Each structure stands twice: as structure tokens, then as C-alpha cells.
Amino acid sequence: MCRLWxxxxxxxxxxxxxxxxxxxxxxxxxxxxxxxLLFSPFRTWLAFACFLLGVAANGTLLSIAVTGTMRLLxxxxxxxxxxxxxxxxxxxxxxxxxxxxxxxxxxxxxxxxYGMMTLRGRQTMPHRWP
Numbered sequence: 001m002c003r004l005w006x007x008x009x010x011x012x013x014x015x016x017x018x019x020x021x022x023x024x025x026x027x028x029x030x031x032x033x034x035x036x037l038l039f040s041p042f043r044t045w046l047a048f049a050c051f052l053l054g055v056a057a058n059g060t061l062l063s064i065a066v067t068g069t070m071r072l073l074x075x076x077x078x079x080x081x082x083x084x085x086x087x088x089x090x091x092x093x094x095x096x097x098x099x100x101x102x103x104x105x106x107x108x109x110x111x112x113x114y115g116m117m118t119l120r121g122r123q124t125m126p127h128r129w130p
Contacts, residue, residue, distance in 0.1 A: 004064070004082055007057050008089035014054030015092055015107065019099055021047035026100075054107065058093075059114030061086040066119060 021043050023036035037044050068083030096104035 001081060001085075004085055007060050008085060011054060011057035011061055011089060012092045014050040014057060015096055018047050018050040018054055018107070019096065019103065021050065022103070023047075051107070055110045055114055058090070058107070058111035059118060061089050062112055062115030063119045065090060066115065 023033050023040075023044060064082055064086040068078035068086070071078040072083075093104060093108055096107065
């Protein structure tokens, strides 16, 4: 459960930092974007790193939420604490969509696909033998 708290914290923090450190996109100007990339590359690359780390963390939360929902719909009891924490942690997407809906949609789509890929891998991987 401590690992899930850490994943939720990383997901929220990386989402915030991605939106904070990304160069201004409204109105989008390629020259302004490239100027920001050239004159403050560290900030831009940190935003891209936060994007990748945030996608992985949000994908894990989405995978746990979908797994818990599938277990609940099939009549089995999900791990209630993990399921509720992952659903609550995904609430930060509301803030992200209020801030910049296009980037938030892109962020959510990448997170969703990553989460579904890891979900598929969890279901088909054989159990490890000791």
C-alpha cells in the first residue's frame, strides 16, 4: 500500500510539473516554442521527463482502477483500499482538464494506453516459480 501511495504522489506531482514547466502553448507559435527549447532546454527536457514518468504512474493507477472495476463487476471483491486510492488519485485529471484540456487529453490517452498494455501483460504472464 505504501508503494501505491508513492505512485499516486508521483502521478500527481509529475502531472503538475509537466504543465508548469512546458513552454507556453496558447496561442501556439513554433518560433516561441523553439526559442524556449533553445534558451531553457533544461526546463523543457524536465517537462518531457515528467511527461514520461507521469504517464507510467498514471497508467499504473488506471490499470489498478480497471482491474478493481472488472473484479467488482464480475462479482468478486476487489482490493478495496487500492481500488479507492487509485480512483481518488486519478481525480487530478479534473484539474488538468481545467488547466489545458488538449494537453490533458493527450496525457490521459497515453496513460490509458500504457495502463491497458500493462493490464494485458498482468493477465497473460505465467506465475513465477520460486
